[in-house]
Amino acid sequence: MRAALWLLALFGVAVAAALFAGNNQGTVTLYWPPYRIDLSLNMVVLLLVGGFVTVYMALRALAAMLELPHQARRWRVQQKERAMHGAMLDALTHMLAGRFIRSRKAALAALTQEEALTSASEKVPHGHHLRALAHMVAAESSHALQDRPTRDRHLQQALDQAPAGGTAQEQELREGVQMRAARWHLDDRDAGTALERLAALPQGAARRTLALRIKLKASRLARQTNDALDTARLLGKHHAFSADAAQSIVRGLATELISSAHDTAQLQQIWLQLEQSERTMPELSIHAAQRLAALGGESTQVRAWLLPAWERMVTLPDALPDYQALKLVRTLESGMDTLDATWLARLESAQLANPRDARLQYLAGVACLKRELWGKSQQLLTQATTHLPDASLRASAWRHLAELAEQRNDGEAATAAWKKAALAH
Numbered sequence: 001m002r003a004a005l006w007l008l009a010l011f012g013v014a015v016a017a018a019l020f021a022g023n024n025q026g027t028v029t030l031y032w033p034p035y036r037i038d039l040s041l042n043m044v045v046l047l048l049v050g051g052f053v054t055v056y057m058a059l060r061a062l063a064a065m066l067e068l069p070h071q072a073r074r075w076r077v078q079q080k081e082r083a084m085h086g087a088m089l090d091a092l093t094h095m096l097a098g099r100f101i102r103s104r105k106a107a108l109a110a111l112t113q114e115e116a117l118t119s120a121s122e123k124v125p126h127g128h129h130l131r132a133l134a135h136m137v138a139a140e141s142s143h144a145l146q147d148r149p150t151r152d153r154h155l156q157q158a159l160d161q162a163p164a165g166g167t168a169q170e171q172e173l174r175e176g177v178q179m180r181a182a183r184w185h186l187d188d189r190d191a192g193t194a195l196e197r198l199a200a201l202p203q204g205a206a207r208r209t210l211a212l213r214i215k216l217k218a219s220r221l222a223r224q225t226n227d228a229l230d231t232a233r234l235l236g237k238h239h240a241f242s243a244d245a246a247q248s249i250v251r252g253l254a255t256e257l258i259s260s261a262h263d264t265a266q267l268q269q270i271w272l273q274l275e276q277s278e279r280t281m282p283e284l285s286i287h288a289a290q291r292l293a294a295l296g297g298e299s300t301q302v303r304a305w306l307l308p309a310w311e312r313m314v315t316l317p318d319a320l321p322d323y324q325a326l327k328l329v330r331t332l333e334s335g336m337d338t339l340d341a342t343w344l345a346r347l348e349s350a351q352l353a354n355p356r357d358a359r360l361q362y363l364a365g366v367a368c369l370k371r372e373l374w375g376k377s378q379q380l381l382t383q384a385t386t387h388l389p390d391a392s393l394r395a396s397a398w399r400h401l402a403e404l405a406e407q408r409n410d411g412e413a414a415t416a417a418w419k420k421a422a423l424a425h
Contacts, residue, residue: 077122084113088130091137100141107138132161132173136180143184155181175205182214191222209240220253225260226273229253233275251283258288264297271305282309282320286327299335303343306331314350314360326390329359333396336370351380358387362397369400378404385420395421 026041039047091106111134114127124130139154155177162174182197195218198211205211212235219228232253236246254274261267271279271288278284289305309328312319320328339347344367351357351364365380381397381404388394402417 077117077120080113080117080122081124084110084117084124084130087113088134088137091134091141095137095141098144100144104138104141104145107134107141110134111138128161129169129173132158132177135161136177139184140180143187148188151184155184171202175201179205179211179214182211182218186214186218186221189221191218194218195222195224207234209235209238212238213240216249225253225257229257247281250278251281254278254281254284255287258284258291261291261295264292264295267292267295267297268301279305280308282312282324282328285309286324286331289331290327293331293334299338300340302331302335303339310346314346314354322389325359326393329363329393332363333366336366339367339370356387358384358389359393362388362393365397366400369404374404374407 028039028041028044030037030039087106087110091103091110094100094103094106111131114124114131114134117124118127135154135158139151139158142148142151142154158177159174162170162177178197178201182194185191185194185197194214198206198215198218201211206215212231216228216231216235219225219231229250232246232249235241236243236250240246241249257270258267261270267288274284285305285307286309289302292305293299293302306328309320309324310332313325313328347360347364347367351360354360361380361384365377365384368374368377368380378401381401385394385397385401388397398417398421402414402421405411405414405417
């Protein structure tokens with residue numbers, strides 16, 4: 001469409017020029033005493049146009065000739081900038097390919113080119129950014145080569161190129177340098193310095209997924225389990241891990257934190273610091289209850305912590321793995337002497353609701369034994385011995401049956417029960 005309009009305009013100009021020049025009878029007379037020159041108007045117009053074009057072209061030629069030295073200088077600077085960027089690209093390529101010596105040499109070459117441009121008063125607009133990246137590539141390569149002095153020197157030079165409180169781009173660059181430095185210290189197993197690097201980050205940068213991942217590893221390495229647990233929770237909320245992986249990490253850290261308790265007060269404080277969803281995890285509730293019982297805590301509190309796992313085992317018999325169910329049974333058994341009426345009712349109702357569950361039969365039998373209900377205890381324990389999946393529970397059931405036989409002065413039955421208890425192991 002545009003070409004058609006230009007063609008129409010060209011035809012219009014040609015027609016107008018033909019009409020003007022074809023019938024133009026005007027003349028232009030120049031007087032230069034004693035001379036007189038008569039020229040047609042068309043000729044004067046052609047001479048004026050030709051003179052203008054000639055003068056314009058001459059001025060353009062003169063300007064181009066005067067511009068040649070500047071163009072040559074710009075060409076030389078452009079070649080140096082291309083060499084500088086080429087060296088930087090080579091440094092990154094070699095680093096990704098694992099050729100760290102070549103990568104460091106290319107990064108140093110890029111720095112040399114940039115310094116040459118600066119000394120020639122041809123400052124690159126993004127020169128400080130490029131210098132910082134070149135120093136970071138050299139530091140990364142030095143870290144891979146286990147050259148820590150060179151790495152630290154280039155790291156400090158990269159930080160100097162991105163001062164604190166600079167522009168937004170400089171601030172982003174500084175944060176990236178600090179995160180990378182924290183990762184290097186973590187590789188060196190220097191968790192304290194890595195955490196110091198992360199602590200120097202602004203609050204927003206410190207909550208990024210990359211920084212939180214580094215902090216999680218550094219906290220675990222430094223045995224700061226509480227901080228590691230908080231960091232794992234944040235990573236889970238940021239969806240840095242899958243749901244199962246996040247739950248597994250949180251569960252492992254919480255278990256480690258519970259195991260680190262040295263008295264009941266510390267353990268209860270740790271328990272209150274856990275989130276509600278964590279306190280309902282069977283692994284954590286059973287482990288915490290076991291730890292509380294081992295530290296001499298109140299049996300009532302132990303059973304209160306076991307309640308979520310107990311309800312899950314009773315409601316869904318296959319919900320708990322065998323090893324967790326065994327821990328639950330053992331922990332409840334350790335507090336049978338102080339079992340209250342509420343829990344006794346829970347045991348009875350659970351056993352009646354699941355009469356074929358050998359673990360519930362065993363617990364109910366032990367509870368009856370503690371309350372001197374010998375007949376009912378013997379019946380439940382005898383039924384449990386044939387179906388208990390765990391050998392240690394079977395041995396305990398036979399030992400309890402041996403004790404009942406001794407209570408009845410039935411020496412033969414007691415001997416047989418003790419023998420079966422020994423063989424159950």
